[in-house]
Amino acid sequence: MPAQRRSGWLALLLCLGAVVLGGLGLGVGSTGLEPVWHMLADPVASQIVWEIRAPRTLGAWAAGALLGLAGAVAQGLFRNPLADPFLLGSASGASLAVALLLAGLGVSPFAAAWAVRLGLTGAAFVGAVAAVLLTLTLARGVQHTFRLLLAGVVVGMVLGALTSMVTIAVPETLQAMQGFMLGSTGFVGWQSWSIMAAVGAICVAAAWALSRALDGLSLGEATAQSLGLPLAPLRAALVAVIALATGTAVAQTGLIAFVGLAAPHLVRAVVKTTHARLVVLASLMGGLLLLAADILARGLLAPQEIPVGVLTAVLGGGYLLWLMHRRHG
Numbered sequence: 001m002p003a004q005r006r007s008g009w010l011a012l013l014l015c016l017g018a019v020v021l022g023g024l025g026l027g028v029g030s031t032g033l034e035p036v037w038h039m040l041a042d043p044v045a046s047q048i049v050w051e052i053r054a055p056r057t058l059g060a061w062a063a064g065a066l067l068g069l070a071g072a073v074a075q076g077l078f079r080n081p082l083a084d085p086f087l088l089g090s091a092s093g094a095s096l097a098v099a100l101l102l103a104g105l106g107v108s109p110f111a112a113a114w115a116v117r118l119g120l121t122g123a124a125f126v127g128a129v130a131a132v133l134l135t136l137t138l139a140r141g142v143q144h145t146f147r148l149l150l151a152g153v154v155v156g157m158v159l160g161a162l163t164s165m166v167t168i169a170v171p172e173t174l175q176a177m178q179g180f181m182l183g184s185t186g187f188v189g190w191q192s193w194s195i196m197a198a199v200g201a202i203c204v205a206a207a208w209a210l211s212r213a214l215d216g217l218s219l220g221e222a223t224a225q226s227l228g229l230p231l232a233p234l235r236a237a238l239v240a241v242i243a244l245a246t247g248t249a250v251a252q253t254g255l256i257a258f259v260g261l262a263a264p265h266l267v268r269a270v271v272k273t274t275h276a277r278l279v280v281l282a283s284l285m286g287g288l289l290l291l292a293a294d295i296l297a298r299g300l301l302a303p304q305e306i307p308v309g310v311l312t313a314v315l316g317g318g319y320l321l322w323l324m325h326r327r328h329g
Helices: 003-025 036-040 043-078 090-105 109-138 145-169 172-182 190-209 211-218 221-226 231-253 259-270 275-299 308-328
Strands: none
Touching (some): 003 043, 003 259, 003 275, 043 190, 043 231, 043 259, 043 275, 090 109, 090 145, 090 172, 090 231, 109 145, 109 231, 145 231, 172 308, 190 231, 190 275, 211 221, 211 231, 221 231, 275 308
């Protein structure tokens, strides 16, 4: 089967899977799985479905799509299949900003609730973008991919250490940050979903427009230059896509690991294609993965809920270990 047709079939299957899981997500709550049509017949239950579960389900898909897209772009930019969206220090920057905000508010129950609802997402986004800008500053721009990668690692370690210092100085912040650090879609509402959907559409369009640059970079910098590609501005645009997509997802759902790393791998395991199709398919795959993980997180131990970031780390880590064993076994 030609790669183009296989890509089309994969996209269709991922969309159908998202629709099926989306319908399932509307019926999964603290009481386990309940048919949606039964809930819609009850006014109170119907309100729960439309005001809580529907935006959370759509938000989980949107956040996963953003992370899957950012992962595909990062792996293409750094020419490294193990690159993930947090490689430029965005996760550590977001964590530090959230810790500083909670410490500054005194972490009273009222302050913590206010931070979660009003200030937490903004602080996380600003922190993520600021960390990426710091990485760019240390790397002296985007001219050298290796220097950019190294600067991202250094920034991540330093900001992670500063976050630890904040939590040691104000121990109460650790408990308040737990939901953010472990990843959760529980606070996603219609406004959050709208923001992620709008940013996701912009980032997919930008990544698709920059896909030729990713194809050129995958062949090596010398080859990309011989093709007449202006590498510096193209790298800057790709870094901006990664920062925007990752920062938006982290701001709304906290730190969710392995989705951005695993989604492009799963797509490439099914179909070998150019980056123009890969960025779209990785977005669809990331959305499906996080949506499935969110449903499992809500339903496995109902009424207790597993942090979705913990579940994705376990499942994603297990998948990558299996992949390494299969390749080197």
